[in-house]
Amino acid sequence: MNTPAIKELLYKMADDLLIIGHRHSEWTGLGPILEEDISFSSMAQDKIGQSQALFQLLHQLGEPDADTNAFTRNANQFYNAQFAELPNEEYDFSTVRHFLYDHADQLRFEMLAHSSYEPLAKLARKVKGELKYHVFHANTWMVKLAQGTEESKARMQTALSNAWNYALGMFEESKFEKELIAAKIFEGEAALKTKWIQAITPFIEKAGLKLPPEKEWNPVYGGRKNFHTEHLDPLVKEMGEVFRVEPASQW
Amino acid sequence: MLTEKEVWEKLEVVKDPEIPTLSMVDMGIITKVEVKADESVRVEMTPTFVGCPALKMMEQMVYDCLKEAGIEKVSVSTNLDTPWNSNKITERGLLCLKKHGLAPPPKHEGEITQELLEHVACPFCGSKNTETKSPFGPTLCRSLHYCHNCLQAFEQFKPVV
Numbered sequence: 001m002n003t004p005a006i007k008e009l010l011y012k013m014a015d016d017l018l019i020i021g022h023r024h025s026e027w028t029g030l031g032p033i034l035e036e037d038i039s040f041s042s043m044a045q046d047k048i049g050q051s052q053a054l055f056q057l058l059h060q061l062g063e064p065d066a067d068t069n070a071f072t073r074n075a076n077q078f079y080n081a082q083f084a085e086l087p088n089e090e091y092d093f094s095t096v097r098h099f100l101y102d103h104a105d106q107l108r109f110e111m112l113a114h115s116s117y118e119p120l121a122k123l124a125r126k127v128k129g130e131l132k133y134h135v136f137h138a139n140t141w142m143v144k145l146a147q148g149t150e151e152s153k154a155r156m157q158t159a160l161s162n163a164w165n166y167a168l169g170m171f172e173e174s175k176f177e178k179e180l181i182a183a184k185i186f187e188g189e190a191a192l193k194t195k196w197i198q199a200i201t202p203f204i205e206k207a208g209l210k211l212p213p214e215k216e217w218n219p220v221y222g223g224r225k226n227f228h229t230e231h232l233d234p235l236v237k238e239m240g241e242v243f244r245v246e247p248a249s250q251w
Numbered sequence: 252m253l254t255e256k257e258v259w260e261k262l263e264v265v266k267d268p269e270i271p272t273l274s275m276v277d278m279g280i281i282t283k284v285e286v287k288a289d290e291s292v293r294v295e296m297t298p299t300f301v302g303c304p305a306l307k308m309m310e311q312m313v314y315d316c317l318k319e320a321g322i323e324k325v326s327v328s329t330n331l332d333t334p335w336n337s338n339k340i341t342e343r344g345l346l347c348l349k350k351h352g353l354a355p356p357p358k359h360e361g362e363i364t365q366e367l368l369e370h371v372a373c374p375f376c377g378s379k380n381t382e383t384k385s386p387f388g389p390t391l392c393r394s395l396h397y398c399h400n401c402l403q404a405f406e407q408f409k410p411v412v
Contacts, residue, residue, distance in 0.1 A: 035384055035385035035387075035395060036385075038385065038387050038388065038389070038395075039385055039386070039387040041387075042387035042388075042391055043387070045302050045304065045391060046300065046301070046302045046391060047302070048302060049300065049301045049302015049303065049304075050301050050302060052301075052302070053301050122331045122332070122334070123301070123331060125331070125334055126298075126301055126331050126334040126335075127301055129336065129363075129411050129412040130300055130301065130302075130391075130411065132363055132412070133386045133387065133394075133409070136365050136368070136386050137385075137386050137387065139365070140365075
């Protein structure tokens with residue numbers, strides 16, 4: 001078993017879920033309508049729970065326990081894509097990010113349901129069913145907001161154009177990419193990206209939005225190698241504040 | 252000698268903390284009961300949703316129930332060996348949900364489409380002239396709906412694969 005490769009895979013997934021889950025939770029109490037407030041809060045709870053399950057797998061491989069791992073690392077020790085840490089901005093950007101991220105996440109877990117690393121495959125078989133609701137929610141609002149008014153359509157297009165290169169950064173390859181594919185642990189970022197584009201295209205067309213032309217695609221990499229925007233540090237500090245004050249506290 | 256069947260029967264009084272008419276057994280989240288030669292009991296559970304915040308509490312409720320029934324050695328653990336899906340709710344469980352005012356999840360064939368979530372039968376009047384308001388409700392396992400026939404909002408226990 002290639003433990004360093006598996007750990008790297010688990011870390012990037014756990015960190016993506018934890019950070020985007022935290023961003024989703026920032027909508028709690030602020031959602032534009034009650035149902036949407038509840039939706040982002042529910043998705044936050046799912047994502048943080050799923051990240052905890054991945055941290056537990058890491059713990060079984062000798063890494064610190066889930067809470068310590070989630071709450072005591074500094075921003076430059078996180079493996080999430082920069083896409084996950086960008087601020088929520090307004091509902092347009094949050095919705096677009098949720099749509100682009102969740103399609104990728106759902107496909108990633110569907111692939112991992114067949115992973116040769118059985119603990120991850122077991123978790124993935126469960127999580128992929130839960131994520132369906134995140135994807136349904138995202139599809140509905142992408143189309144609804146893009147087909148609302150001229151203003152909402154323009155805002156969704158701007159959000160999509162701004163998000164795009166960051167979204168492509170989710171598929172930054174690991175230095176263990178070949179080993180992961182050969183050992184049938186994970187089919188790889190390139191395969192995932194191809195499936196993702198196929199999955200999102202019909203909804204983008206249905207919404208009447210356009211992806212940037214392919215020659216302008218310029219993925220924002222670095223997150224997987226611990227390089228982050230200035231937005232991650234304050235998030236990590238806020239997220240771990242209570243734990244750092246009293247690490248032994250019981251919830 | 253304590254039998255596994257007896258343990259299953261004892262567990263029927265442990266209810267879902269959020270749906271007090273539904274037992275954890277009928278919910279389908281108790282996946283395994285083992286009685287060892289020394290009469291110690293091992294129970295395995297599985298979550299409805301990985302992020303379910305009630306999981307630790309439910310483990311404790313199962314433990315307390317068996318201890319109160321006089322079983323000395325009890326261990327309860329959670330795993331994903333046989334993952335939960337909504338088809339695992341028993342017939343009696345589906346009726347309990349309805350009694351609690353929740354639309355039960357339709358049986359699925361391992362695949363859930365957005366269409367399956369539309370026009371859920373209203374648990375109050377039975378009409379299918381209903382609309383999905385949101386796939387997310389007050390708990391991770393419920394969605395929000397509105398019945399145009401009896402003009403009431405209602406919740407569904409979501410189908411999950």
